Amino acid sequence: MNICCIGAGYVGGPTMAMIALKCPEHRVTVVDINEKRIAAWNSDELPVYEPGLDDVVREARGRNLFFSTDVNGTIAEADMIFISVNTPTKTYGVGAGRAADLKFIEKCARQIADVAKGNIIVVEKSTLPVRTAESVRRILEGCGGEFTFQVLSNPEFLAEGTAMEDLNEPDRVLIGGEQTPEGEEAAQALVDVYAHWVPRERILTTNVWSSELSKLTANAFLAQRVSSINAISALCEATEADVEEVARAIGTDSRIGPKFLKSSVGFGGSCFQKDILNLVYLCQHFGLPEVADYWEQVIVMNDYQKSRFVRRLVRTLFNTVSDKKIAILGFAFKKDTNDTRESPAIYVCRDLLEEQANVHIYDPKVKPAQIFADLGQAATDADGKANDSIIIEEDVYAACKDAHAVAILTEWDQFKTLDWQRIYDNMLKPAFVFDGRNILDAAALRKIGFEVSGIGRV
Numbered sequence: 278m279n280i281c282c283i284g285a286g287y288v289g290g291p292t293m294a295m296i297a298l299k300c301p302e303h304r305v306t307v308v309d310i311n312e313k314r315i316a317a318w319n320s321d322e323l324p325v326y327e328p329g330l331d332d333v334v335r336e337a338r339g340r341n342l343f344f345s346t347d348v349n350g351t352i353a354e355a356d357m358i359f360i361s362v363n364t365p366t367k368t369y370g371v372g373a374g375r376a377a378d379l380k381f382i383e384k385c386a387r388q389i390a391d392v393a394k395g396n397i398i399v400v401e402k403s404t405l406p407v408r409t410a411e412s413v414r415r416i417l418e419g420c421g422g423e424f425t426f427q428v429l430s431n432p433e434f435l436a437e438g439t440a441m442e443d444l445n446e447p448d449r450v451l452i453g454g455e456q457t458p459e460g461e462e463a464a465q466a467l468v469d470v471y472a473h474w475v476p477r478e479r480i481l482t483t484n485v486w487s488s489e490l491s492k493l494t495a496n497a498f499l500a501q502r503v504s505s506i507n508a509i510s511a512l513c514e515a516t517e518a519d520v521e522e523v524a525r526a527i528g529t530d531s532r533i534g535p536k537f538l539k540s541s542v543g544f545g546g547s548c549f550q551k552d553i554l555n556l557v558y559l560c561q562h563f564g565l566p567e568v569a570d571y572w573e574q575v576i577v578m579n580d581y582q583k584s585r586f587v588r589r590l591v592r593t594l595f596n597t598v599s600d601k602k603i604a605i606l607g608f609a610f611k612k613d614t615n616d617t618r619e620s621p622a623i624y625v626c627r628d629l630l631e632e633q634a635n636v637h638i639y640d641p642k643v644k645p646a647q648i649f650a651d652l653g654q655a656a657t658d659a660d661g662k663a664n665d666s667i668i669i670e671e672d673v674y675a676a677c678k679d680a681h682a683v684a685i686l687t688e689w690d691q692f693k694t695l696d697w698q699r700i701y702d703n704m705l706k707p708a709f710v711f712d713g714r715n716i717l718d719a720a721a722l723r724k725i726g727f728e729v730s731g732i733g734r735v
């Protein structure tokens with residue numbers, strides 16, 4: 278088969294690399310309108326940082342894995358087309374701030390309608406609200422090109438930072454298709470792709486709507502657990518309880534389980550917030566305001582957690598951070614990724630800048646240009662003078678030198694093994710550490726002389 282994937286992002290790139298690796302007889306081409314991104318996929322420095330991805334791309338690229346900007350040419354030759362473009366939350370018009378913006382998906386569908394030939398299978402891979410496959414189907418049908426088609430929903434469950442592991446050994450693969458002989462045949466073709474390496478019993482087939490809704494539901498449930506434990510973290514800070522101990526105690530209940538109970542400065546990432554907002558929008562649309570409010574509270578709690586973190590920091594620093602140097606360690610939304618979408622670090626830094634602090638940011642994988650874009654600021658002013666309230670540091674010790682406080686916002690492993698004595702010696706006193714991920718050994722830091730605040734623990 279000729280497989281085409283439209284969209285070379287965090288989902289399309291790693292997923293297609295894995296399919297190409299496992300299915301050498303299929304030719305897999307990932308296309309994108311973003312020339313820089315495609316050039317990066319064809320270079321030694323991939324645009325997506327993901328442990329293990331380099332090796333897989335190196336093995337398959339040029340053999341049966343290709344990255345190209347020739348969107349139309351690739352679609353024209355494809356038997357199976359994955360749509361893996363971004364579906365951000367709408368920022369304008371009806372449903373602004375809630376509904377997914379489907380303009381990129383619609384563009385893809387129209388492009389496919391224009392150039393596809395023969396009998397094709399269109400697979401929606403992007404995170405979409407329920408009933409999007411239906412829109413894709415109607416556009417393809419309405420345009421009436423030289424082809425017949427089936428639309429499948431195949432939501433991706435990989436988590437960034439562990440994408441290659443998740444793709445290699447998924448808990449399940451979900452394939453939603455129309456329940457007609459043609460739909461079942463198309464679903465079977467996709468089952469056969471995954472069956473190259475995924476045990477058959479882990480490949481679930483459902484109807485299209487169930488598959489789409491399952492993706493939103495899975496993310497809503499996971500985000501809800503984080504918001505639940507974060508809600509308890511606020512109570513712990515007000516009392517003598519330690520949220521890490523509470524999480525351990527409840528996590529040993531096999532009905533609850535230990536995962537996704539790590540209290541933090543808040544969840545981020547491209548999916549959780551977007552998917553819950555989508556769910557909220559759908560519930561409102563279907564006249565279910567109580568259900569919408571229920572899920573919206575997960576987001577409210579997450580916003581509260583981020584602003585609570587900053588308020589606590591300011592309070593501890595004698596109620597002012599104006600002109601103070603605050604070292605920010607970590608900017609990505611979680612470790613082992615260079616993705617910053619919805620990262621709590623963005624909100625924390627914005628609030629600190631609002632309080633007139635100077636933030637010195639260190640992250641091992643995020644590029645400076647990305648940080649400035651996320652904070653909505655330029656690296657230099659019109660006269661070319663450097664922005665002196667946001668400094669991106671290449672060296673973690675330089676970031677902490679002469680700082681009033683250090684805030685850990687991403688749980689990068691390297692932060693656990695820093696020379697904290699050296700950091701202490703070079704900081705202003707009293708030296709404060711705000712561990713927004715609860716990864717540091719607070720007792721050891723206190724022995725050095727630091728004043729340490731974690732999340733949900735005193």
Ligand code: UDX
Nearest residue numbers: 433434435436437537538539541544545546548610611
């Ligand atoms: C998520 C889903 O896990 C994945 O299945 C789906 O395909 C996409 O959305 P991702 O956003 O990449 O994946 O990361 P995830 O590991 O789920 O973490 C999301 C956020 O929650 C991160 O900011 C993380 O730091 C935070 N988190 C996670 C916590 O604060 N505590 C936890 O216990 C777990």
Ligand code: ADP
Nearest residue numbers: 284285286287288289309310311362363381384
């Ligand atoms: P995700 O995390 O879902 O993979 P990304 O934003 O990382 O999201 O990737 C989506 C990619 O899709 C972007 O690189 C974007 O340029 C690409 N894209 C969006 N619309 C189109 C289109 N019509 N044709 C080709 N590529 C597109």
